[in-house]
Structure formats: C-alpha cells, structure tokens
Amino acid sequence: MTGSEQIKPIEDVRGISAITYGFMASKALFAALDFDLFTHIARGIDTPPALAKATGIPENRLVTLLTALKSVGLVSQHGGRLNNAPATAKFLVAGAPGDFRDYVRLVNGAFGYESFRHLSAALRGERVFPDKGFYEGLIYSSGIGGDQFSSAQHSGSLGPSRLMTKRVDLGGRKQLLDVGGGSGAYTLAFCAANPSLKATILDFPQTVETAKKYAQQSGLTDRVRHLWPETPLQRNGRKITTSF
Numbered sequence: 353m354t355g356s357e358q359i360k361p362i363e364d365v366r367g368i369s370a371i372t373y374g375f376m377a378s379k380a381l382f383a384a385l386d387f388d389l390f391t392h393i394a395r396g397i398d399t400p401p402a403l404a405k406a407t408g409i410p411e412n413r414l415v416t417l418l419t420a421l422k423s424v425g426l427v428s429q430h431g432g433r434l435n436n437a438p439a440t441a442k443f444l445v446a447g448a449p450g451d452f453r454d455y456v457r458l459v460n461g462a463f464g465y466e467s468f469r470h471l472s473a474a475l476r477g478e479r480v481f482p483d484k485g486f487y488e489g490l491i492y493s494s495g496i497g498g499d500q501f502s503s504a505q506h507s508g509s510l511g512p513s514r515l516m517t518k519r520v521d522l523g524g525r526k527q528l529l530d531v532g533g534g535s536g537a538y539t540l541a542f543c544a545a546n547p548s549l550k551a552t553i554l555d556f557p558q559t560v561e562t563a564k565k566y567a568q569q570s571g572l573t574d575r576v577r578h579l580w581p582e583t584p585l586q587r588n589g590r591k592i593t594t595s596f
Contacts, residue, residue: 375465380420382461385453389417390436391446393427398434455508458501463490488556502535502562509537517545525549536563540570550575 362368384390387407392398397406400418404411418434421427426444428435436445443450467490470480481489522528522542526549530539533553543549553563557580567576 376420377424378461378465380417380424381426382457382465383417384421384426385444385457385461388446388453389421390427390440390444390453393434393436394441394445394448399432400434403434450511452508454500454504458504459508463501466490499558499562502559506535506537506562506566509535510541513538513541517541522546522549527551529554531555534559534563535566536576537566539576540566540572543572543575544570552577552579554579556580 387409389403389407392403392406397403400411400415403409403418404414407414409417418427418429422429426437426440428437442448444453444456445451446453467486470486473480474486480486483489516538520542523546525546528539528542528549528551530536530551530553533539533555536553539551539553543551553576555563555578560578560580563578564573567573
C-alpha cells in the first residue's frame with residue numbers, strides 16, 4: 353500500500369469486536385443465498401410470512417436471519433415489506449446484470465470460508481488432506497465438485513478479468529501461460545483484447561471440460577489449449593509429464 357492507502361490503526365475495542373464478529377455477517381449472506389432469498393424478494397415474495405412459505409424456513413428463524421441481513425444493509429423493510437438494497441438487486445438476484453450469487457455462495461462460502469477454518473493448522477505446517485494438496489482436497493473431496501466450483505468462479509471473474517486487460521498490456525505478445533487458470537476467464541479476456549495472442553491454461557483435469565465450454569462459447573477454441581497433470585509434453589524431443 354502507498355501512504356495514502358494505509359489502513360488507520362485500531363484504537364478502540366469496538367474495532368476488534370467488529371472483526372471478531374464479522375463472520376456472522378458472512379454466514380448470514382451465505383445462508384440467504386442458499387435459500388435464494390433475494391431473488392424471492394425481487395419477485396414480490398417480500399413479506400416474512402410469504403418468504404417463510406416459499407423457502408420452507410420457519411418464520412421465527414427467518415425473522416432472525418432477516419434482522420441480520422438488514423443490519424448489514426443487504427435488505428430493508430418498510431410497511432412490512434422487504435426491499436433489496438441497490439447492490440443486492442444488481443448482484444445477488446437471479447438474472448440480474450451482475451448476478452454472481454454462485455461465486456459468493458460457493459467460492460467464498462463453501463470454499464473460502466471453509467479454507468480459513470484450517471488457517472491455524474496450515475500455519476503450523478499441518479496437512480489437512482494427507483494424500484493431496486489442500487485446494488484439490490477441499491474442492492474435489494468435500495462435495496463441492498470441480499464443474500460447479502469452476503462455473504461459480506467463472507461468473508465472479510468476468511468483471512475483474514476485463515479490468516485486468518485494461519491494466520496489463522499484452523499488446524504484441526504471442527503466447528500466454530495461465531497457471532491455475534481454472535475456467536479461463538482471464539485467459540479469454542486477454543485473448544479477446546489481443547487478437548494475436550494464443551494461450552495455454554494449466555490446471556487440474558477436473559476443470560478442463562468446464563474451461564473448454566467457456567472457450568467454445570467465446571469462439572476461442574483455436575487459440576486456447578488446456579494442460580493438466582499427467583498431460584504429455586515435449587521438451588527437447590523427449591516426453592515429460594506435468595505435475596503439481
């Protein structure tokens with residue numbers, strides 16, 4: 353950070369408390385997305401009784417969740433009717449222009465939140481999954497699923513990838529190696545912005561079919577190839593294999 357961007361040091365215990373209880377806001381958001389509350393509200397199911405009936409959540413529990421969502425500014429309530437905040441309506445409602453519900457729910461919630469539960473163990477050097485890396489173990493061994501995770505990650509990467517192409521100039525470059533490129537959002541954005549660029553995405557084999565789907569939708573299958581562990585490569589005329 354530059355001097356003008358430095359965070360002001362905490363001077364009051366309330367600042368520590370805000371950090372301590374921050375996870376509650378996150379979990380309230382993730383739970384709301386699990387039941388797609390914001391989409392229901394946008395479609396006119398905007399009272400607690402109606403919302404309880406639509407979601408199957410007992411009304412007394414739903415009211416507690418709604419209170420949490422109101423406290424962090426995601427929704428408001430006037431005359432007994434619920435309203436989505438402007439950003440909620442734009443990004444957390446099905447079919448909205450910036451809809452990235454799955455990214456928040458899966459990438460941040462199911463993966464990111466769960467990852468940080470193991471932070472102390474990781475700092476001690478402990479292995480969470482004895483037979484595989486942490487990322488691979490959490491994504492592919494805990495029920496999230498590679499295709500579902502990669503698709504969710506793609507939806508949340510579209511905006512940042514377009515921004516990245518404006519900040520990183522690859523004009524005149526011919527080849528791009530995207531290590532851990534996942535669904536290919538960044539690769540596809542760079543290829544779209546640089547017509548002479550070809551790219552190789554290196555990632556786990558479980559992501560390949562998802563990445564190929566997005567490359568095909570973008571009309572870039574002839575300029576993007578995918579490599580994964582155990583894919584034969586050639587170096588000085590000899591076959592080698594990739595590994596993580």
